[in-house]
């Protein structure tokens with residue numbers, strides 16, 4: 001087969017349709033091995049996502065919970081992710097990745113909060129490598145727009161256009177690095193050729209009040225997905241301290257201007273945004289956070305010039321960072337121990353992902 005753009009259905013018995021594309025690039029077709037490996041990886045990724053996050057009603061909380069828990073723990077998809085994946089919406093299909101505003105996410109954040117907001121049917125296409133060796137794996141999708149507000153990592157509707165793009169998304173594009181054999185960038189797009197795999201009716205939310213986090217009528221910290229809800233066991237004895245150490249760290253981040261830039265509305269207009277405004281986001285960044293402060297690379301001023309903290313502020317911030325990092329490690333170890341001894345019921349497909357003893 002010499003057409004490199006093919007439409008596949010993974011994990012389903014519906015057979016295989018092939019679309020003919022422009023003639024394959026010389027480089028691509030010369031390296032049959034790379035091609036075959038990429039195609040196999042694409043089939044694995046599409047199959048795993050459709051199995052863990054299948055089509056459901058867009059407000060089905062149980063389906064979302066199951067998808068989120070299993071993606072978070074899944075090894076098959078995770079081992080194909082770069083240490084930090086650039087994520088964001090495709091605003092315009094003609095805009096290059098270099099010129100696109102994207103957010104840097106560690107695998108925990110991507111698999112625990114963002115990708116699970118989408119559903120998959122296993123259908124995908126594989127494109128040809130671009131100048132940087134990135135191949136687009138395009139997965140058909142639809143967005144779970146009817147979940148409660150606290151199921152989104154932050155109120156996406158702070159920007160009506162952003163929320164609209166999520167709702168209209170019909171494909172998730174994984175940019176596969178053929179050399180590293182990992183996903184380096186992922187975008188959701190409304191510009192795919194298929195309709196969304198679930199027909200959605202648009203949802204409107206109350207106007208955004210400027211708060212990325214809030215407390216609900218029951219006194220729960222929201223968004224719940226950002227405080228490890230559903231990802232860590234409610235019985236985890238470290239959860240309370242995780243929350244209190246994050247709060248103390250967040251105060252220091254605010255006092256030291258970090259949250260002037262590292263928040264979703266991207267006041268600094270970074271093309272490669274880093275988010276720190278919730279425990280989940282900060283947890284995925286804590287190592288880089290500590291290193292940037294230790295080495296005086298952060299904070300910066302508006303012109304991007306490093307503005308080292310004075311010794312007192314620096315050590316106060318690092319002290320809270322160390323505390324958060326320590327509790328995070330304890331909480332994770334507790335979860336790992338529990339996973340080894342008490343398998344989670346109701347998610348049989350996780351068996352394969354669990355370490356065997």
Ligand code: HEC
Pocket residue numbers: 253256257258259260261262268270271272273274285288289290292293298299300301302303304
């Ligand atoms: C004026 C805006 C601004 C402020 C204030 C700021 N940052 Fe940053 N930060 C940036 C930009 C821009 C980047 C680089 C993103 C990129 O890779 O292009 C960055 C990157 C980072 C990264 C990722 C580092 C890496 O290894 O790639 C971390 C972590 C970080 N900042 C933490 C902090 C902390 C902690 C503070 C407060 C002490 C802070 N930042 C203050 C703008 C800012």
